[in-house]
Amino acid sequence: MSQPFIPSVSLKTNPLLAQWLRFEANGTVTVFTGKVELGQGILHALKLMAAHELDLPVSSIHIQEANTHQSPDEGMTSGSLSVQDSGLAIRQACAHAVQLFKTHACASYAELRSCVDAQLTVDVTVPTKSTALTLINGRDDLDALVNGEPIFLHDLGINSALTPIKNNGGQSNINLVHGRMVRGPGLRSTLHADGWSEAVAGLLEGVKAFRDGSLVGVVASTDELAEKAASKLQRLLKWDVQRLPDCREGGVDLFEVAPAMDSQVFHEAGQMAQASKDSNQDAQVYEAVYFRPALHHASMGPSVALAVWESPDAKSGLKVWSHSQGLFPLRKDLALAFGVDAQQIEVQHMRGAGCYGHNGADDVAYDAAWLARHVPGQCVRVQWTREEEMQQSPLAPAMRVKIQATVQANTETSNADHRQDGSGIALITWQHDIWSQGHSSRPGRAATPAFKDSWQTEKNFPVLEPINVAAAAGAGAERNAVPPYISTHVKVNAHRLLGLSFRTSAMRGLGAHANVFACESFMDEIAHDQGIDPIAFRLSKLEDPRAIALIKTLADQVNWLERRQRVSQKEGWGLGVAYARYKSKGAYCAVVAEVEVTHQVNVRNLWVVADIGEIIHADGAISQLEGGAIQSTSWALKEQAHWDSENITSTHWDAYPILRFSEVPEVQVHLMPSNSQNAETLNSPLGAGEATQGPTTAAIANAVFHAVGVRVRQLPLSPDNLAKAALA
């Protein structure tokens, strides 16, 4: 292994062997991780890494689901980092265990139990095995899924047989009740308290209603009763509402109506101010504006949580079951919201429906804990409705991107051949400007809680303005805004829109989706205008050999020149390409899209090639890339959130359609063969989960231009936007 001396981030914060591994009496090994299953199959990949390193059958490894009392704190499960962070930490801990196993001449891992000191630090100098070429086992959780077993948090507590808390006899002595929230519209609203007594007077026996400031909720013995009570209160109670800005095409004008803006230079290379000296009179200036509307996470299962305060005064002993992406950050904000010590709170992860970013999981956990505080000793289950999930969970922010570039003949290589292959022209300047709300409202990052409903209570916690995380953490709106292409002077400006009454936060890829869509569309526009093949143009402006090899492989796979020629002879058909290296330091991905434009855009085929470094579990990675490409197709073709003057209105699937089976393209994924037995040439693993989001959308837009000669710069590529672009 080429990098045994650089411990992963997770190993730095959790350096003890016992934080990662426990050797059981029966010879099996329990692996601890702070990363959580979101549907991406990460627990399976981690299990394979441990089994491979320990030389044990996969069935001898047990992965412990994350829990704040037992698991290493690894922050969020986000940013395609779980293999790098958790996987490499587990691999190193396992390599150390193997060394101890040999030193102590153990017959089984059970014997290591007595040899491993609880305070033993993982030795980061122990070499790990070099490659993992044999890891082909399928996910072992699929059996439970196809049999419909109760493995989702959504199944916990729905009846007495599925109770979350069991004493030794297997029977729960804790009563389970069902809760629902009642809210005013919008980001924040003020309850007319004078109607309260009358509204709650008519509630059925057995239903309890609670109010704290403008936050209202009910608990009842059954979900049906709670639902009826909540909808009755929803009808009777009145709120003062903070108005939303007019909805224009998913937020196309938010950059103009935002009350304030924080503009920062995110990146500068060369000297943009001096650039005019480098350009001659033949220089051409290109400029274009692109737009990606606000989107929903649109997870299939609305968020759910259970909570109980075990102490009678509800000041300690809070236990929460959550499908959050970050149990420790959730615990931190629960402690802030309730004014208790974080050590008094235990958060247990259990899987939810697929999660693609900061959805309602944390918020519903707060709701359950808040309701449970009113009924100490009783466990409260809160299952959000579809409408709540769409209205209460954060949106992925609308993004406007403007790119300006100066292009001129390359004085070093200006003959006709060079002109054809792209090396005859040079990018002198490249300026990328982004207008967007922040891309993170996640818990764990501020001095006050991030839960929307906590802002409604008497404690009067402030509404948190969404932020962009630092460049080192992958940035937010600015993610992938720095172009991968050689340009003499580059500048990226980020304009964070402030004071808008939308809650926005992280969704798969964050700013990378819109930035790559813009950058790759723009490259296509320049290539077309200069009469250069779009792949040749990109190759001439790239230096990274892995990027070049990737794009050449894709071109070979699709037989690019020949296919593009053939496609262009068929009316309405087009072929487009796009490339990006996720976060500029993660997985490399290039996509070719084949479309047929009729009254709408139909995506027929996608070819994806990715370089994810060392491949841990090929099928798992392919599945992530393929799924990402299909999700990105849905974003590109169909999706746009909308709202009225008071509230988000894209609250059900008819109002927020996503891609259906009849619209799904064929997808072929190829992984660059980066595995190597040679430690010197083995590239470290890179997460695959978000790499296709940007390139897929951009490749589709470029294919649409190839098909019908219409450059659509505003997403989605809907019939409306297509028609508008055709008339522009």
Added chain:
Amino acid sequence: MSAMHIKTQVNGQPVLWTADAGANVLQTLRNQMGLTATRYGCGQEQCGTCHVLIDGQSKPTCQLPIDALVGHSVVTLESAQNPDLPSTPFLKALQSAFIAEQAAQCGYCTSGLLISATALLMSAHETVSDLQIREALEPHLCRCGTHIRVLRAVKKAALQCGLKVLHSEVSA
């Protein structure tokens, strides 16, 4: 609120449900019977996660009042344990094919997909086409993007069940 007593058949067994008037089939299957395969996704018959077989046809249950089941039989994913049901060989072939093709990510939509695919294979005569499979799965949403694998798995199961699969290729 008046309680109702409903006689119906679930997974081949007679059951007597006692529920409030207006209760829906989804809530009753999950909360009263603990049959967790049938899932809540939208409550508006728009996403497909709550489908079951009713007399062999794939139907959503999130808005279906329980009294609509009188005299009808319900089959959920949990029925795979019952070898006497006509749907079981199809369901089992599909379950194996979904595992073989690794046709799930989060798996929240999986139950509904298996139910509609079972209904399709049960009703197919000798052949099944790409288009028919896509049409049968059209009521089902999948946010993880496993569609291609699901289509492959259904075709694999169809072959396993002795059906001929008609392919159509869409490319320039």
